[in-house]
Amino acid sequence: MAKPAAKKATGKTLRKLTKAQLIDELNKDLAKEYAALIQYVQHASVITGPQYDSISAELTVHSNEEHQHAITLSDQIDFLGGVPDVNVADIHISPDSKIMLEQDLVGELDAIARYRERIGQAEMLQEYGLRRALEDILIIEEEHARDLQSALDL
Numbered sequence: 001m002a003k004p005a006a007k008k009a010t011g012k013t014l015r016k017l018t019k020a021q022l023i024d025e026l027n028k029d030l031a032k033e034y035a036a037l038i039q040y041v042q043h044a045s046v047i048t049g050p051q052y053d054s055i056s057a058e059l060t061v062h063s064n065e066e067h068q069h070a071i072t073l074s075d076q077i078d079f080l081g082g083v084p085d086v087n088v089a090d091i092h093i094s095p096d097s098k099i100m101l102e103q104d105l106v107g108e109l110d111a112i113a114r115y116r117e118r119i120g121q122a123e124m125l126q127e128y129g130l131r132r133a134l135e136d137i138l139i140i141e142e143e144h145a146r147d148l149q150s151a152l153d154l
């Protein structure tokens with residue numbers, strides 16, 4: 001009985017991390033922002049169907065916002081004394097418009113989870129400027145997810 005409870009408790013506790021580990025995590029976030037930027041450019045061009053007209057324009061807006069997030073993360077990594085990576089995470093494409101939007105939504109939900117965790121870590125390391133920058137990014141990712149959910153009638 002005690003063992004599973006202990007496991008559960010550890011899973012919920014914010015992992016103690018160093019500034020170097022935080023920089024590593026931010027670099028993974030950055031690679032995902034670059035991937036999202038490119039994925040949205042491709043999806044905005046390829047998506048078809050009258051029901052997707054308004055979301056198509058919105059995907060280009062998302063792409064520009066992911067670009068801004070990449071700039072913010074790159075600057076924050078530099079401020080922390082790290083070197084911003086130029087890696088690009090996996091990009092997902094499809095010939096099916098609905099699947100494209102589902103791929104975008106998966107990315108946004110992942111980003112929301114990652115930034116929630118990252119905000120807690122920034123707080124833990126008393127990096128309040130970073131925390132504020134991450135909160136601003138999180139607000140936009142939540143908007144992105146809502147745009148996609150509404151286009152998918154979710």
Ligand SMILES: [Fe+2]
Nearest residue numbers: 033065066069
């Ligand atoms: Fe983003």
Ligand SMILES: [Fe+2]
Nearest residue numbers: 108140141144
């Ligand atoms: Fe996003």
